[in-house]
Amino acid sequence: MTTKKMSEARRADFHHIHDAWIEATNVYLAVILISIGLFLYVKKHFKRPMIRVFPSSGQDSVSAVDRRKRADDDFKNVRLRQQLEHWYIARKWEQGQERSASLEKSSTVPPSTVVSIEDR
Secondary structure, three states: OOHHHHHHHHHHHHHHHHHHHHHHHHHHHHHHHHHHHHHHHHHHHOOOOOOOOOOOHHHHHHHHHHHHHHHHHHHHHHHHHHHHHHHHHHHHHHHHHHHHHHHHHOOOOOOOOOOOOOOO
16 A cells, blocks of 8 residues: 555544544434433423432431431441450450460479370
């Protein structure tokens, strides 16, 4: 292929992609306009209130406070559980230290009480 034919092929590809992009944006624009029109029609012709995506602030102030209190209680419970777990681990470690200290003290056992594998 010569460079002239390649540039013409690229130009044709560009125009094809450009046309496809324009068609796609036209479709999106049509969908958006139809959605807005349908929304306005439903809002005008139906007497019952529609379900709100974003709730009003008057009713949610109470539920927001409740949700915040529940979240704070949950965080406190988690923190208490973590503290209890750390306390338990610390006590376990201290008991291990006490046992090793007592074993070191009792390592001065007379040889007659020590049983070796060879004695069996």
